[in-house]
Structure formats: structure tokens, C-alpha cells
Amino acid sequence: MKTPIIIDTDPGHDDALAIMFAVKSGIFDIKAITTVAGNSTIENTTRNARYILKLLNREDIPVYSGSAKPLVRELIKAVVHGESGLEGIDPKNESNLTNDAVDKIIKIVKENKDITLVTLGPLTNIARAIEKDKEAMKRVKQIVIMGGAIKVPGNKNRVAEFNIFVDPDAANIVFNFPIKKFLVPLDACNNVQLQLEDFEKLKGTNLFEPIVAMMKPYIQNIFKDEGIKAALMYDPLTVYYLFNPSVCNVKEYDIKIETKGELTRGMTVAELRNSQKDYNISVIETINGESFKKDFINTLRKYH
């Protein structure tokens, strides 16, 4: 029985790899891909999502475009993905914006039992869906969120991870919403670093050339921006939690989102004192990097 999911995403190099992994894994019934502005504009993230599905020969998976900007703030885009959001490939296909991601998320959740939401970008679409139809969104089985930094520094400011930083008001709505929530933060992602040679194993598959074309600038940009010479796998690791939870350590936390701070905007403020009693989210604190790398590459090599 495949796991029914919606992937909400802002492709983005690591989003692109996460979508490839989710599709190739064969374990998900991907009801839709919904796009959000974050790594790049909504036009680019939607164009890029369509491009990746075409590469995978899975244009049967519907793409619904969503929010062009955060709930309240102006959009602050990422730098490591380049102007197009997929530097190295820079897709030229049409975006074909539908501007109906929020309504489609609500519709799919209403029509299906046990939907899992996998969020790989800012939480704007999800927050808007909650605000529009709370009763429907309570039907969501679980939400698996790439975001946050619990016991490590941020990657967008000293304390905040990018997805939460871009739309902290949306994150605040989602983190306070009473559905089962999982968080894959920087704590679990920082140490899982791939190099170009790791992708060499894909030689001979139709994904090899486009992935190498993407990973070269992605690695260079991360080195310039974060001083790490590697491809960071934030979003693929988020999908990987659903693929192989047995190699992940999970701990319950009570986390609040900093929406007011100037220096701390977007901080995921975890209650770390031993007085912790109330939990609102399950945090994936560690993921076995070697297991991920093996399963990730082997899955991308698979033909479907």
C-alpha cells in the first residue's frame, strides 16, 4: 500500500533531488506537488517542479502553484540555488501558474484519508490552508517538515533555518496546529554531505547528466555562502525519514517560533529545560548518513 502524500516545495536543487527520490522510491502515491516561493520566485519554483517531473517522465503528477510571498513579510530568496532556482540547468519551460495550491491541498485532504504532507519550503501554503479550512486540515494524518535548527546555528541568520526564517508567521500557525508533526532540522542534515563523486554512481541513467549539471553550481554556491564544500541534502533527508525511519532518532519537543525578534527572526525555540512536559512536535535529531547515501543513490539508479 503506497503512502498518499502531497509534496509542498520550492525547487531548489535539494528539492529537485527530493522529488526524484520520492518518485523513484515507488513507495508514495504522490497526489500533487504544490509550489511555494522561497528558494526562488513562484514562477521559477513552479517551472522547476514541472521540469523535474518531465525529466522523471511523471507529468501525470499534478503541479499546483501557490504563494508568491510569505503571509506578512516580503519574500527573501535563497542565494545557493542561483537566479533560476536550479542553476546549472536553468529550465526554460513554462511555469503555467495555477494559483490554486491552497484550495487543492484542502480538496485532496478532504477526499483522501491519511494524507501525509511533506513540506520542503516555507510553510505559507500550509498555513493558508489551515486558516481557510481548519476542520478539513485536521484530517491530515501527519506533516513532515524540513526546517528549524534546535541545538545548532541557523543557516539564514545566527539562529534560524531558511524555510522557517522566510515565513515565521506561517510556521507559527503550523507548529500550533493540532496534527501530528515531524521536523527534520539542520541538526539532522548538516553532517550528511554528498560530493560530486557520490553522484558518479548514477552514470548510465537518464538522471546522471542533469543531476551533475545541477550539483556543480549547488556545491560551489554552498561553499561560497556557508563555507562547506558539499551538496547538502536537506530535502532528500526529509523524504528519507518516511522511507527509512529505522535509521533516524526521534525525540519529542515543545517548540515555539520566534516571529518578533530582529536578530532571532524564524528561530525554532525549543524547551530544553528538564521541566519539559508538553510536546507539540517530534524532532528527527539524527539520520544515519551512510544509510541515506546508499539508499538514496540506489533508489535514483532504479528504473521505473
Ligand code: RIB
Ligand atoms: O534550509 C534548507 C531549506 O531551505 C531547504 O528546503 C532548501 O531547499 C531551502 O528551501
Ligand code: CA
Ligand atoms: Ca526547499
